[in-house]
Amino acid sequence: MATAMANDSTLKNITGTILLAGAGKMGGAMLTGWLAQGLDPRRVAVIEPHLSPEISALAAKGVALNPDVTSAGTVETLVVAVKPQLFREAGAKLKPYVSAGTSVVSIMAGTTITSLQEVCGGAVVRAMPNTPAAIGRGITVAVAASNVSDKQRAVADALLRATGSVEWVDDESLMDAVTAVSGSGPAYVFLLAEELARAGIEAGLPEVLATRLARETVAGAGELLHRSELASSTLRQNVTSPGGTTAAALAVLMGDPGLRDLMIRAIAAATKRSKELAK
Ligand SMILES: NC(=O)C1=CN([C@@H]2O[C@H](COP(=O)(O)OP(=O)(O)OC[C@H]3O[C@@H](n4cnc5c(N)ncnc54)[C@H](O)[C@@H]3O)[C@@H](O)[C@H]2O)C=CC1
Numbered sequence: 703m704a705t706a707m708a709n710d711s712t713l714k715n716i717t718g719t720i721l722l723a724g725a726g727k728m729g730g731a732m733l734t735g736w737l738a739q740g741l742d743p744r745r746v747a748v749i750e751p752h753l754s755p756e757i758s759a760l761a762a763k764g765v766a767l768n769p770d771v772t773s774a775g776t777v778e779t780l781v782v783a784v785k786p787q788l789f790r791e792a793g794a795k796l797k798p799y800v801s802a803g804t805s806v807v808s809i810m811a812g813t814t815i816t817s818l819q820e821v822c823g824g825a826v827v828r829a830m831p832n833t834p835a836a837i838g839r840g841i842t843v844a845v846a847a848s849n850v851s852d853k854q855r856a857v858a859d860a861l862l863r864a865t866g867s868v869e870w871v872d873d874e875s876l877m878d879a880v881t882a883v884s885g886s887g888p889a890y891v892f893l894l895a896e897e898l899a900r901a902g903i904e905a906g907l908p909e910v911l912a913t914r915l916a917r918e919t920v921a922g923a924g925e926l927l928h929r930s931e932l933a934s935s936t937l938r939q940n941v942t943s944p945g946g947t948t949a950a951a952l953a954v955l956m957g958d959p960g961l962r963d964l965m966i967r968a969i970a971a972a973t974k975r976s977k978e979l980a981k
């Protein structure tokens with residue numbers, strides 16, 4: 703696994719344009735992170751057919767909204783955050799913004815480096831973030847094409863790191879499983895909160911109380927996992943008194959079939975879908 707090369711001043715020292723295509727949930731979260739980390743808003747341009755009030759308001763700070771190719775300046779990095787299904791159409795319109803020195807950082811699920819090179823050109827970094835990026839607690843996995851320079855990789859690293867931590871891999875084929883585990887992963891955790899609440903209601907709790915208990919339990923356990931040095935299995939064992947209530951519940955969850963089987967099937971389905979999106 704390659705080490706990160708960005709440092710604290712990487713975003714502040716950017717001289718070209720960072721062009722974001724698609725300022726929806728993920729693109730918008732990344733943009734917020736860049737500006738919070740000191741990227742000059744005048745270095746940022748956004749291509750977005752449906753501008754939200756929040757993104758529109760950034761124009762007052764100097765962010766260029768839907769600039770044409772000539773007014774966008776020299777695009778140092780194009781960040782593509784549109785839906786993969788729209789990429790062929792959107793990418794063709796983005797290509798004129800890409801010049802010899804442009805790096806193209808894509809966060810689209812499934813879309814391969816080869817497709818990105820075909821449609822947009824440029825030096826491609828394929829990345830997979832997740833929605834905790836919105837609070838600076840995302841995790842992103844990135845893989846660079848062989849023509850990405852050290853400097854381009856450092857800028858990509860800084861742009862991705864503005865929303866959380868970054869892991870670089872050398873093998874692009876890992877990205878489908880990465881997408882299944884960490885890209886989609888927050889949804890599984892939110893589902894856990896939903897189902898824990900539902901089961902609490904089933905067990906007789908008032909809905910408001912069950913919902914609050916489930917939400918705070920998932921959030922608190924997540925924060926403990928984040929802050930603790932202990933393995934998740936140890937944290938689990940620390941809750942589990944021999945012959946107690948947790949052991950009774952875990953006998954169900956860890957039974958056969960249990961959560962393990964369900965999770966393997968879920969991750970396999972997401973991995974398969976990521977591969978399909980490449981086509
Ligand atoms: N939502 C998530 O948890 C994650 C999403 N991703 C990837 O991020 C990408 C964006 O996903 P979301 O932010 O969830 O979707 P979104 O629907 O919130 O954002 C996509 C944005 O692209 C805009 N758009 C549509 N056509 C465009 C065009 N031709 N040019 C520029 N912008 C255009 C849309 O108006 C929208 O604002 C997808 O490729 C997805 O695979 C990656 C990791 C996690």
Ligand SMILES: O=C(O)[C@@H]1CCC=N1
Binds near residue numbers: 811881885886
């Ligand atoms: O569901 C999706 O396809 C995107 C990629 C990872 C999370 N959301």
